Amino acid sequence: GAVVSQHPSRVICKSGTSVKIECRSLDFQATTMFWYRQFPKQSLMLMATSNEGSKATYEQGVEKDKFLINHASLTLSTLTVTSAHPEDSSFYICSVDSANTGELFFGEGSRLTVL
Amino acid sequence: GIQVEQSPPDLILQEGANSTLRCNFSDSVNNLQWFHQNPWGQLINLFYIPSGTKQNGRLSATTVATERYSLLYISSSQTTDSGVYFCAVDHAGGTSYGKLTFGQGTILTVHP
Numbered sequence: 354g355a356v357v358s359q360h361p362s363r364v365i366c367k368s369g370t371s372v373k374i375e376c377r378s379l380d381f382q383a384t385t386m387f388w389y390r391q392f393p394k395q396s397l398m399l400m401a402t403s404n405e406g407s408k409a410t411y412e413q414g415v416e417k418d419k420f421l422i423n424h425a426s427l428t429l430s431t432l433t434v435t436s437a438h439p440e441d442s443s444f445y446i447c448s449v450d451s452a453n454t455g456e457l458f459f460g461e462g463s464r465l466t467v468l
Numbered sequence: 469g470i471q472v473e474q475s476p477p478d479l480i481l482q483e484g485a486n487s488t489l490r491c492n493f494s495d496s497v498n499n500l501q502w503f504h505q506n507p508w509g510q511l512i513n514l515f516y517i518p519s520g521t522k523q524n525g526r527l528s529a530t531t532v533a534t535e536r537y538s539l540l541y542i543s544s545s546q547t548t549d550s551g552v553y554f555c556a557v558d559h560a561g562g563t564s565y566g567k568l569t570f571g572q573g574t575i576l577t578v579h580p
Contacts (some may be wrong), residue, residue, distance in 0.1 A: 387567065391509075396554065396570045434560035444509055450566040455558045457568060459511040 355381045355451030359460035366437055367468055374463045376403075376447035377392045382427035387457065388420075391444040403430040403447075423459040438466040470495045470567040474571035481578050487542040489574045491555030500531050501568065502540050504550050514540070514553075521565050545568040545578045552576070 356379040366372050376386055380420040386403040401411045401422055409422035419441075434441055446462040469492040481487055491500070502514040515522050515529040517538065522529055526545075531538040542549055552575050556568040 385566065396513075396572050397568075398570070399554075399567055402567065446509070446511065447569075454512070454516075455566050456501060456516040457556075457566060458513060460513075461505075462509045464509065 355379075355383075355449050355458040357447060357449055357458055357460040359447060359463050360411045361463055363466075364463055365466045365468065367384075368438055369436055369437045371433055372437055372465060374434075374445055374447075374465075376430045376432070376460055378449050378451075381449060381451040382429065383430075383451070384426050385450065386424060386430040387448045387450075388430075389448065390434050390457075391446065391462075396459045397446065400445075410449045434465065437465070441465065441466045447465065470497070470557060470569050472499050472555060472569050472571040474553075474555055476574060477572065478575045479577070481576070483545060483547060483580050485539070485545050485578075486543045486577070487545060488489055488552055489542070489555075489576075491536075491538040491540070491571055493557050496560040497533065497557040498560045499568075500538055501556050502529055503556065504549075504555060505526075511554070523574045531552070535578050542576075544566075546568055547574070547578045547580055550576055550578045557563050564576070 360375045388400045389397045391397045398443045403424040405424045417438045424430040448457040448459045473492045497547045499518045503511045517531045552573045556570040568573045
């Protein structure tokens with residue numbers, strides 16, 4: 354399966370600052386990557402689909418101006434949480450479909466804590 | 469949207485015991501995956517199984533797509549099997565390929 358790497362694995366920031374999370378596909382050129390969010394003791398929810406060379410598509414209820422997604426190359430997608438607030442504290446995890454079969458492989462995740 | 473229900477929500481076992489986890493889904497699916505989320509949060513792919521039966525060591529899975537359920541079997545459980553098990557599906561009627569809807573998970577605790 355695809356090897357997907359995220360950075361940073363943990364980040365703590367002050368309220369009002371912006372945080373960037375990187376998702377890299379190490380062995381596969383991914384035209385599409387998916388960003389999920391997991392609140393403590395809850396399941397994963399799809400936030401947005403990152404499309405190489407074009408705008409991301411966001412799920413209903415996800416603010417596109419708050420969660421900026423850039424997919425500038427076939428191996429890198431970034432998620433920027435702008436003006437972060439404590440309620441944005443969550444586990445953010447990206448995934449790729451390496452074989453275009455729908456089987457997704459996930460990165461290690463990034464745990465964001467906003468103070 | 470599609471609904472995914474997992475049962476039981478919690479399961480406590482003694483090492484060596486066998487268990488069955490169930491995933492029910494409310495509509496036709498293109499794909500179904502089982503994951504194990506370890507204590508550090510990483511999702512480990514267990515099975516990609518939109519239909520049929522697969523086995524991998526002590527784990528096996530069966531999906532009966534026509535009846536909209538999947539089962540994950542864990543035999544001879546070990547303490548390292550502890551964690552959260554998620555079932556996730558890609559809705560066949562969805563607008564985009566590869567977007568997974570997750571169940572709420574089964575929290576498995578295996579005691580030595």
